Structure formats: C-alpha cells, structure tokens
Amino acid sequence: MIQLFRRRLGPRMSHSSYKSLEFFSANDIDHSFNTAMSIPTTASEYYLPKIGSHEDLALRTKKVEQPGASDVLVKIHAVSLQFRDLIIATGSYPVPAPPDLVPGSDMAGEIVAIGQDVKGWKVGDRVSANFATDHIYGDPTPATQRTTLGGAIHGVLTEYRTFPAHSLVAIPSHLSYEEASTLPCAALTAYNSLLGPVPVKAGDYVLVLGTGGVSIFGLQFAVASGATVIATSSSDEKLKIASKLGAKHIINYNKTPNWDEEVQKITNGVGVDHVIEIGGIGTLPKSINAIRLGGHIHIVGFVSKDTSSTNLIMNTILKAAAIRGILVGSVAQFKDMNRLLSANPETTRPYIDKVFPFEEAKQAYSYLASQAHVGKIVIKVSKD
Structure with a gap:
C-alpha cells in the first residue's frame, strides 16, 4: 500500500506523512486498496x-x-x-x-x-x-x-x-x-540484422533461410523496406506461408539442394545483398556463394543438422562479429523497431x-x- 500511495503523493513525503490521507476521496482510497489487493x-x-x-x-x-x-x-x-x-x-x-x-x-x-x-x-x-x-x-x-x-x-x-x-x-x-x-529476441534480432549498421534498402535482395521466428520477421521487415525476398525451406507448405507474407521467390532446399546456385540465377549472377543465416556451419558455405560482392551475412543461429563447428558459429554470435554475428539488440533499437511496426501494422504483424x-x-x-x-x-x- 505504501508503494501505491507514494506513487500518488510523491516520492519525497516522509513515512509518517502517509498517515494523513484526508487528501483522498473515498473512491481514491478504494481504488488504491483494490489495486493492491489485485x-x-x-x-x-x-x-x-x-x-x-x-x-x-x-x-x-x-x-x-x-x-x-x-x-x-x-x-x-x-x-x-x-x-x-x-x-x-x-x-x-x-x-x-x-x-x-x-x-x-x-x-x-x-x-x-x-x-x-x-x-x-x-x-x-x-x-x-x-x-x-x-x-x-x-x-x-x-x-x-x-x-x-x-x-x-x-x-x-x-x-x-x-x-x-x-x-x-x-x-x-x-x-x-x-x-x-x-518482439524482444526474434523480431529485434531480425531488425538489428537488416536495419542495423548497413540498413536494407528498397531494391535490395534479401535471402532468408528457413521459416522460423527470426527468418519470418526478417522477411516482413525486408518487404516493409521495399526489398525483394528469397525464402528457403524444406516444406512447400511453409513456403506457401512465406509467399503470402511477401516472399517473391521460394526455394525448397530438399528439392533444390544447390539452392545457392538458384539464388545466383534469380539475381542474374550478382548475388543477394543480405542473408539471414540461421543454419550455421551446414549452410554458411552456400550462403557465402549466394551473397554479392560486398554483401552482408547476418549469423543468428545454427539449427542445421551439421553440428561439426557449432562452437565456431556460437562464438561468432556471442562476439557480435562480422560476418556479422547478431546478439539481439539494444533498448534504443527496440524503440526504433516498434516505430517500424506501428508504421506498417499489417505487413509486420507477428506470425x-x-x-x-x-x-x-x-x-x-x-x-x-x-x-x-x-x-x-x-x-x-x-x-x-
């Protein structure tokens, strides 16, 4: 109760001052008690x-x-x-x-x-x-x-x-x-990847691996920024959802194991500007093949079945190093991201x-x- 009254009366009042409650109406006091009891x-x-x-x-x-x-x-x-x-x-x-x-x-x-x-x-x-x-x-x-x-x-x-x-x-x-x-981890990680030091811009190509939380937010943020998204997955049903969310190109990596070559075809041999890399050591070589000269690979996970160098990927993330390890983001970035969400409420609605x-x-x-x-x-x- 003291905590609630202090908030109402001001932090500088002495403890004894709380005994004098004649400033309150009966409704005020009832509301404070109800809030405390809740x-x-x-x-x-x-x-x-x-x-x-x-x-x-x-x-x-x-x-x-x-x-x-x-x-x-x-x-x-x-x-x-x-x-x-x-x-x-x-x-x-x-x-x-x-x-x-x-x-x-x-x-x-x-x-x-x-x-x-x-x-x-x-x-x-x-x-x-x-x-x-x-x-x-x-x-x-x-x-x-x-x-x-x-x-x-x-x-x-x-x-x-x-x-x-x-x-x-x-x-x-x-x-x-x-x-x-x-929002705090998946969305902010995707935001820090694509709208951090080198922001995605309209006309860029963005490759998202898989359809998990970070990848889907990356897809949505890229679309909201005017970029063209290429999405990969092992499931045609998941890729249908990615298409509905705005992916222009979809690749089933089970049916197209050399998906990096397909990405190169889609981009006319140039490569993509950004990769949301969630696979780890099992997918990183292909991501490197798929990126353009001077492009940006954002390492955020290691969910591929190849675990031979898991520590290498984890250490990259924990060091927030380039080829850019993404260690979520700051409160300041969180606030910036929420402005983007509010400006594009449907395009960026969490899936x-x-x-x-x-x-x-x-x-x-x-x-x-x-x-x-x-x-x-x-x-x-x-x-x-």
Whole structure:
C-alpha cells in the first residue's frame, strides 16, 4: 500500500506523512486498496531443477517480490520461445546459467506496481523487457551480456516478475500480448540484422533461410523496406506461408539442394545483398556463394543438422562479429523497431504458429523442438 500511495503523493513525503490521507476521496482510497489487493502474494513459475532436457521443466510457487526503488513489477501475460531456450535446457549453451534457472527471455505484460524513483511508467502500461536488461544502446559489452534473461539471469516464464525500469519498452498498441511477446529476441534480432549498421534498402535482395521466428520477421521487415525476398525451406507448405507474407521467390532446399546456385540465377549472377543465416556451419558455405560482392551475412543461429563447428558459429554470435554475428539488440533499437511496426501494422504483424496455455509449457518446448512451426510459438501465461 505504501508503494501505491507514494506513487500518488510523491516520492519525497516522509513515512509518517502517509498517515494523513484526508487528501483522498473515498473512491481514491478504494481504488488504491483494490489495486493492491489485485496483486497476489505468491505466483507460479517454471524452473529447471537440472540441465538435460526441457522435459525437466518443473513448476514451483514463489513469493511475488515488491519492486525496488528503480524497478517495476510486471504481470506477465505471454512468453514466446526461442531455439536458445531448447539448447539452454539441454546444456548446449556456452553461457553458464544460475542454479534452478527460470527460463525464457521474451515476454509481454502489464505494469502492476512501480518503485518510488521510477519515472515515465505507470500502472497499466503494456511493456516488454529487453533481452539483455542492461543493454540500453550501442554495442553489447561483457557487462550487458551478464544481464541476458533466461540465460545469465533468471528469465520470464513466470506469472509476475520485477524488471529494472530502464529495460522496458512500450509495446505497440495494435498488438496483442501474445503478438508483442515475440518482439524482444526474434523480431529485434531480425531488425538489428537488416536495419542495423548497413540498413536494407528498397531494391535490395534479401535471402532468408528457413521459416522460423527470426527468418519470418526478417522477411516482413525486408518487404516493409521495399526489398525483394528469397525464402528457403524444406516444406512447400511453409513456403506457401512465406509467399503470402511477401516472399517473391521460394526455394525448397530438399528439392533444390544447390539452392545457392538458384539464388545466383534469380539475381542474374550478382548475388543477394543480405542473408539471414540461421543454419550455421551446414549452410554458411552456400550462403557465402549466394551473397554479392560486398554483401552482408547476418549469423543468428545454427539449427542445421551439421553440428561439426557449432562452437565456431556460437562464438561468432556471442562476439557480435562480422560476418556479422547478431546478439539481439539494444533498448534504443527496440524503440526504433516498434516505430517500424506501428508504421506498417499489417505487413509486420507477428506470425504466431500456435499458442499454448501456461500449463502446457513442456508441450510448447516439444513443438519448438519438432521444427514443425512457422514463425513463433507462444505460451499464454495469464488467463485474463
């Protein structure tokens, strides 16, 4: 209650001043009590009691923490999954995680309580947290890497969580919580790839490998920027979806194993300007063949079955190195991306394959592992 009254009366009032509430109408006091009572004292969250498989995920009850002076408490409505979540659960991710890790990096929710020093946010605001909570602008640093959600620090697969206020970004008003939960990692990674230091421009050719979350967002951002998109997949059905989303050329790499040569034909022997490279060592040689002289390969994953040099690809990503390893993005980029989303609401609307209830988080992980999806997989955390 003190926290809510402090927000209303101002941070400089003494503790004893809160005893004098004659400034309030009865409705004001009732509203404050109702708001406070709406925040439970305990909540459910998933954690990994051991590393080995996503099947090890377990539910536990935690105490809902009150926000510190510079923090906010968020009721999480939706969480989207990444390939990273799978490899963290199996122990294949090279960054050490804290014991009993709460997984998940991507969320959308509403602010339900605010620390006394927080400015610019209010109860009821709809927000997402950045992938690395302290990566505000510029290049990543060792310090910001130590604040990556669901990896270096506990994540978001929980009903309530506090976040530092500086890590939050308002979500576009036209998106649902489920749609907005897909933005912090997949969307921002694609945005950083194509609209980072060397922005895609109208008339460019963009090659996206596969139809997962980052690739689909890359397709959408490229189309919104006026580029021509070439999409690959092993599934004709998935390629039909890519076409509907704006891909001008589609290649089934099972039917056309030398897909790099097909890309060269499509571009009249010039090659593409940008590649969203998600396969890793198994696809990188062909991506290099498909790129134009001076083109840009954006390495964001290693989902191909060739795992002979997985560490090479992961180290490229973690170093954010060129041939450009993409380590998600900053709060500043997140805000810029949301302007693009709001300016092109239909072209860039997140493509969600399936939404699972909170109780079926393991099934959501299994569906992600099957690679049967197109776009994003979301877990609906809140029932209201």
